[in-house]
Amino acid sequence: MSIVTVQLGQCGNQIGREVFNAICSDAHGTHGLCSKKENESYHDTCKERFFYEEESEVPVARAVLVDMEPKVIGQTLSMAARSGCWKYDDRSHFCQKQGSGNNWANGYSVHGPRHKEVIMNLVQKEAEKCDRLSGFFTIMSMAGGTGSGLGAFVTQCLRDAFPTSFILNHVIWPYGTGEVIVQNYNSVLTLSHLYQSSDALLVHENDVIHKICAQLMNIKQISFRDVNQVIAHQLGSVFQPTYTGDGGLLYSRNPLGDLMETLVPHPEFKMLGLRNIPQMPENSLAYSTFTWPGLIKHLRQMLIANAKMEEGIDWQVRPPRLGSSIPSSHSTDKPLHFNTSIANLVILRGKDVHSVDLGSFRDPSLYTSWLNPQDAFHAWKTPRAFNKYEKSASLVSNSQFLLKPLDNVVGKAWNMFAYKAYIHQYTKYGIEEEDFLDSFTALEQVISSYTIL
Amino acid sequence: PVSLLFAVGQCGNQVGCRFWDLALREHAAVNKKGIYDEALSSFFRNVDTRSGGDGPDIYKGKICSLKARALLIDMEEGVVNEILQGPLRDVFDSKQLITDVSGSGNNWAVGHKLYGCQYRENIVEKLRKTAEHCDCLQCFFIIHSMGGGTGSGLGTFVLNLLEDEFPEVYRFVTSVYPSGEDDVITSPYNSVLAMKELNEHADCVLPIENESLFDIVNKIHQMINSGKLGSTVKQNSLVTSSAGGTKTVQEKPFDAMNNIVANLLLNLTSSARFEGSLNMDLNEISMNLVPFPRLHYLVSSLTPLYTLADVNVPSRRLDQMFSDAFSRDHQLIQADPKHSLYLACALLVRGNVQVSDLRRNIERLKPSLHFVSWNQEGWKTGLCSVPPVGHSHSLLALANNTCVKPTFIELKDRFMKLYKKKAHLHHYLHIDGMEQSCFSEAMMSLSDLIEEYNELDATKGGPRIDPSRLKIAV
Secondary structure: OEEEEEEEHHHHHHHHHHHHHHHHHHHHOOOOOOOHHHHHHHHHHHHHHHEEOOOOOOOEEOEEEEEOOHHHHHHHHHHHHHHOOOEOOOOOEEEOOOOOOOOHHHHHHHHHHHHHHHHHHHHHHHHHHOOOEEEEEEEEEOOOOHHHHHHHHHHHHHHHHOOOOEEEEEEEEOOOOOOOOOHHHHHHHHHHHHHHHOOEEEEEEHHHHHHHHHHHOOOOOOOHHHHHHHHHHHHHHHHOOOEOOOOOOOOOOOHHHHHHHHHOOOOOOOEEEEEEEOOOOHHHHHHOOOOHHHHHHHHHHHHHHOOOOOOOOOOOOOOOOOOOOOOOOOOOOOOOOOOOEEEEEEEEEEOOHHHOOOHHHHOHHHEOOOOOHHHHEEEEEEOOOEOOEOEEEEEEEEEHHHHHHHHHHHHHHHHHHHOOOOHHHHHOOOOOHHHHHHHHHHHHHHHHHHHOO | OEEEEEEEHHHHHHHHHHHHHHHHHHHHHHOOOOEOOHHHHOOEEEEOOOOOOOOOEOOOOEOOEEEEOEEEEEOOOHHHHHHHHOOOHHHOOHHHEEEOOOOOOOOHHHHHHHHHHHHHHHHHHHHHHHHHOOOOEEEEEEEEEOOOOHHHHHHHHHHHHHHHHOOOOEEEEEEEEOOOOOOOOOHHHHHHHHHHHHHHHOOEEEEEEHHHHHHHHHHHHHHHHOOOOHHHEOHHHOOOOOOOOOOOOOOOOOHHHHHHHHHHHHHHHHHHHOOOOEOOOHHHHHHHHOOOOOOOEOEEEEEOOOOEOOOOOOHHHHHHHHHHHOOHHHEOOOOOHHHOEEEEEEEEEEEOOOHHHHHHHHHHHHHHOEEOHHHOOOEEEEEEOOOOOOOOEEEEEEEEEHHHHHHHHHHHHHHHHHHHOOOOHHHHHOOOOOOHHHHHHHHHHHHHHHHHHHHHHHHOOOOOOOOOOOOOOO
């Protein structure tokens, strides 16, 4: 089954390109660690999932590119074409000239309705190219105007037009100390709206990825391209083919559906965090060896202690002891720093995956009590190594990972809202104070729900 | 997205002239193939003049004849005529000019009421024609001075007109404010009357003071003449220089100062024209820097002022550029933002600078700056890959800061000195449409503005409201 990617705004398009790059380069990489047959199966599944073949040409990405100004799409299309290994469909993009001015209301209330038909036509065309459509993967930043505002509108349209398809929104959390001054307003409006139409929100935080680039990748002068490449690597580690452990002999056919099924049991809880280890500069790969027990141990502690990367993990944090007399989901018994999960998915790629012991992730004390522990945890595996890493482990988690960042963003936005700063810029395009209040309320609800896990 | 420039009055046109020259220089440096591209189309049309005269616009392909997207307006002919006889003559055609002969006599009322009325239709017609050639008109720029008659009066008349005719298009005004020692006695009247218009009709104002421009010019002279740097400064990198442009004649006295303002506008629009990893369009500037409609006066500072010829710039120099942007030496108005309150700040970086450089410097500089309580991390940032001519990187900082208050208070004081004695008032009042109430209203508008800044300063923008979060029933 195929996934159609919708790249929205500057961020969405810049990241989208890196994602297809990473997937393509991984698919073509020679990975002598698994059988040829395995490799071919991987390659074919990956192809079908993300690309379609045109006669005697390089694979064409299943993607729609949308932006309200032309420069980024222009660059994205030409950089892809220059790679020689894949490209975008020249007709599968839509752009305007004047941008959204970092104004969510402009993106949502003006550009959205105005360009709905054209954009949805492009999406429909891409969907029709798929033999079977698994769903949509949208990439956007919440800080600006297009990705955020137009992105929220388009997500709604996708939901209306494709009621039975899955929609996964990849959302980029901007740097805390501003890329855009009104980013917190834009974020609150985006998240509250996406929550209504999306199946799940997969989040990457710029601050976190930046740290990974600085401390793990040893990059001195970090550019947005560096950040985007790490993000692309992490996404690739989730979306490249795997066996879903049902004992199947075929690679999973419905990646988005499987993801939703395992991770989103309840519509109130849609915030997914992503961790991927190990992460290091390419030239160090040859000199590093990891063991699965070591990787699993680190990944589990990252989950429990809410660590953003594999350095600086707080090993003191422990799960609460089970068997307390209150069998509810009250957090009073739980240690303050402990990250409670609803559901987790671990994805393992590389040498000797089938021998890995994941018992520690099935520990019921990691989870809320609503699901059976065996339903709360899943593992997907493939012996096929990913992107030159001999062993690679990813964790997609529906847990309290994003509680603090969410709370921060809502707090800052609320603070600014109390003084009505910048509100006139939004009311100009039809987003009123009441709309803000609705969004705040919706998000406070989400925060409350995640807090009392 | 396309911008239209209105140069009004003597100052406006002198600055405008430098702007077009340096814009051509900048695009020539980047556009090696001579293809008319999106970047060029922001400021220039591409006209087919092969069959002589004014042919149709060419939207793609080779550059034929570039015409500035501008209207040059002056009630005297001297400056505009010089432009039309100079090396930029082919960049304008007669349909873009509106001139008269007698000038405005340093009288706002003559510029605004008399000439405004007289030339309204003419201006609207030319404006509409010019706008027709624009694929996607995003922004109007007005360049003028506040102290005289034409730039100040007719310039603000045009501002009003633009709002009426094209309410959706952003209006950015670059205003040169008179100094205390201005030799035009009535400059306070003209400035305050113009301020009311700016308060009510501009989206963003970039106030400029001649003293600051003058100081920058002097600083550069000193650096060059002190012999320490001398011949090792790259001539075309000087923020004051016309080198590499079309001017082969000896530079005129105000050229250096005007080049600074021209460079301000080039840097302001760079990210809208050229690519980068984090684009910043003009509508984003207004969105992020104007939290309340009337507080739209932005303090600008430009760095570097020059580049040394030995190119290898280590990271330390890069950080110095950020520090300089927050030093008073680089500001285009006399103000003290560090000791006042920031409502918002934007950093527009050009050249080989990455997000980590930006972050490192924001972290470093933040502690010494005071931001309002509701916008503690209020930074808007842009990264444009294309540096200005002669530089490997540059930075334009725009601050919405209460430090503009003293400038406005001084202006008000100078106004009051004259107004109390009713000095020269009759020159204004005998113009049709001018009444004493125009003066008192303008005065009130300025006072109200000052009061808004006072409020912010008094409370540090801060807590008279307790923004406790919404409580959700569990």
